[in-house]
Amino acid sequence: MNLDTRSDNILEVRGISKHFGKVQALDEVSLAFRRGEIHTLLGENGAGKTTLMNIIYGLYHRDSGQILVEGEPKEIRDPRDALHAGIGMVPQFFKLVQDMSVVENVGLFLRENRFLVRKKELAEKVRSLSDLFGFGLEDRLNVEIADLSEGEKQKVEILKVLALGSRIILFDEATNVLAPNELDSFERVIKEMNREGYTIVFITHRLQEALEVSDRISVFRKGKLVGTLDAKEADYNRLTMMMVGTEFAHRFATIYEGKKETVLSVSALSALDDRGLPALQKVSFELYAGEIAGVAAIEGNGSSQLAEVLMGLRPATEGGIRYRGRDITGLPCHARMRQGINYIPSANTLVPLFSIRKNSILDYPEKTPFSRRGILNWREVSDHAEKIVRTYNVQTPGIYLPAVKLSGGNRQRLALGRKIEACPRLMIAYHPTKGLDINSQEFFYSKLAEMTLSGATILFMGTDLDELYKICNRLFVLYRGELVRVFDDLAGVSKLDVGVLMTGGVTYAKKASDG
């Protein structure tokens, strides 16, 4: 290597691989970061961005590969090594002590990492950094963290790594926690830091942000680096194609031809997320008997809230839901289940300490098929559990094993089997195949198809377009809580088109033409 590249690339990774169980989170990733650039890592959820950041910051250990700082190989075993090499991370989830002040948090961080500064100098240092970057915290240095907004807390996280002298700052999904009105300020801060010569690595799954802040953009897809573009040569279509793949889908599973009997009718439905911010905004659609309708959305755009509102697990702030002609907007979850609506959340739904047998009947609020006058017939429950174990290939020594003892894949097959065997008439499936091996996925799809043959309706929420194209009759696209498009037929619709919508392409185009 010559000296020129040495001074150009402040940080470089070579051939980094990392797996978690069967998941190859990173596959031979090589990438160089230039001194003083804003370099965005862009990719759908699960693409491997956070894993790469965590390896560079010493939180995860790589399986193979090398990290070079200033052209020299560096052994980074933990965050302290990273910090001493000039690399700081602003984490997605803040690590601040709530009842300590801004200055105290910075001081604590420095001490933890064995950087010694005197108390008086510390306050001065924090104040001048805040001033330099226009954080506006200069007069609030003694305010407790608990009294700060999310945007201010993030600035404290930035102050921590700046005070420690980091020159390379990693931001993982930094904009997720911010309210819309804090975004501009965040962008200014990043650009200001960049002007001061810092190297910024900015992670996001949002295309528009990547285009707005970056000098260069590297796109990740399924653990691989697809490519790096200069922001000048990047545009929506090119980036989307890199994010979601180029193939055009010619296949459309089973074109839905039955006459349309409306099962669910959702009108102008709105809801808030856990932070009280709008998550769903006036979403309206209908679901028909016997169809699999897909919701294509990147995480954080309202699909999980939609699933919860439909199940009665989150209140609607506006709008209504009618199921088979009846208004169910105010019904609690168990009442909806009694009417044949069920839910596969991405988190496991088993009770860990219950046996497989006991877990197998959790979807029957009244246990009707298994009890006579309130007395449970364990013989029948056992038969039911045995059937699930057999049909869904749950590998276990027996049905009395507590669910917690099963391996991940087996637990998920049990959870899915339990839901499907409960024969819901309407199934809301939220990322149901996440983490499932290919064979089990295929089997699960065939089971869903079977359900629809008997008239059941499935609302399938996912991020993987290959999967959605394979199984869905129709496709809805959610972006920032709004239903931006309904495709009644996917034939002739490219994944690229859908991908652009999922990442806000249309909104962007509209904005640009609005001037």
Ligand SMILES: Nc1ncnc2c1ncn2[C@@H]1O[C@H](COP(=O)(O)OP(=O)(O)O)[C@@H](O)[C@H]1O
């Ligand atoms: N600590 C972990 N344990 C198991 N699997 C993980 C872990 N961290 C990440 N993964 C898996 O690695 C893949 C990449 O994840 P991640 O790096 O978080 O992606 P991104 O940040 O691009 O959304 C995903 O399939 C994820 O489930």
Ligand SMILES: [Mg+2]
């Ligand atoms: Mg991530």
